[in-house]
Amino acid sequence: NDYPDISVSTDAGTVERGRYLANHVTVCVDCHSERDWMYFSGPIKPGTEGRGGERFGHDLGFPGEFYARNITPAALKDWSDQDIGRAIVSGVSQNGRPFFPVMPYPAYANLKKSDLASIIAYLRTLHPIDHTVSASSADFPMNLILRTIPGEYHPMDVDDNDPVSRGKYLVTVAGCAECHTPADKGKKLPGMDLAGGFPFPFPDGSIVRSANITPDVDTGIGGWDEKTFVQRFKKYDPSRGYTPAVQGEMNTYMPWTMYSGMTESDLKDMYAYLRTVKPVKNPVRHFTASQK
Incomplete structure (x- = not known):
């Protein structure tokens, strides 16, 4: 895969x-840090930003054992800006190995050049943490399929004067579809864009399923007004304190505390775009308690 044609400023x-994108939109810092599951939605533990190690394994339904890499300067000091850029948008490591797309690089491939450059500039400023992360390994045949997934960089053309265009960009690069579009064996189900129902098992045996965020009135967010949508995110602002997790009750992988840091204007743009997607009637049972 080609290296992205970008130049990175450090102003x-x-x-x-x-910082804004990596913590609140593309949420790189979410998976590449350590999450504290003592609290609802697993906010990250301060001081672990970018150190890597978050595991995505067989017990969560993945075809292998995958670990988020260390993305602090301690690990990336020998990577060029183009190396980092290619990893983000094409899913290829410095040594040419493909990443498993639990990191949604097909979504990040839509990043505007200026935003990609900004994320790289920010990663260079993270506190360097010497933390060795286990090697990822994919099961057969995923180890072969993986090599076919990395694609080329194709920045999205965004009309900055159109809320729907801005919202489509944000919904895309935030990777909403990665969890909110149901899939079978890694293939997104046709006609089910953003219709929810994707199951996420928790270690205790409970299952949480992604919500239907299409504008269907009965089973999606068609009955939500803009204020309700914005407040749903702002409810989890860390300044309000974290909500302790309760054994046996619903938790979620959705990093609410990070997305809560999105600006109201960005959230309103996302709402404007989500109003335009095809409504899909798909009732979702959000949570199934552990049967253990």
Whole structure:
């Protein structure tokens, strides 16, 4: 895969844009840090930002054992900006090995050049953490299929004067479809875009399923107004304190505390776009308690 044609500036505005994206939109810092499951939605543990190690294994339904890499300067100091950019948008490591797309690089392939450059600039500013992460391994035949997944970089053309266009961009690069579109053996089900129902098992045996976020009135968010949508995210602002997890009650992998940091204007744009997608009637049972 080709290297993205980008130049990375290190000015404060660029770094701040990257911080915003990596913590609240593309949420790179979510999977590449350690999450604290003592609390609802697993907020990240302070001081672990970017150290890697989050595991995605057989017990969660993955075809192998995959670990989020260390993305602090301790691990990336010998990577060029183009190396990091290619990893983000094409899913290829510095050594040419493909990543498993639990990191949604097919979604990140839509990042505007300026946003991709901002994320890279921000990653360079993370506190370096020496933390060795276990090697990932894919089962057969996924180890062969993996090599066919990385694609080329294709920045999305966004009309900055159109809320729906801006919202489509945010919904895309935030990877909403990765969890909110049901799939079978890694293939998204046709006609079910953003219709929810994707199951996520928890170690205790409980299952949480992604919500239907299409504008279907009965089973999606068609009955939500803009204020309800925005408040759903802002409810989990860390300034309000974290909600302790309760054994036997619903938890979620959805990193609410990170997405809560999105600006109201960005959330309103996402809402505007989600109003335009095809409504899909798909009732979802959000949570099944452990039978253990």
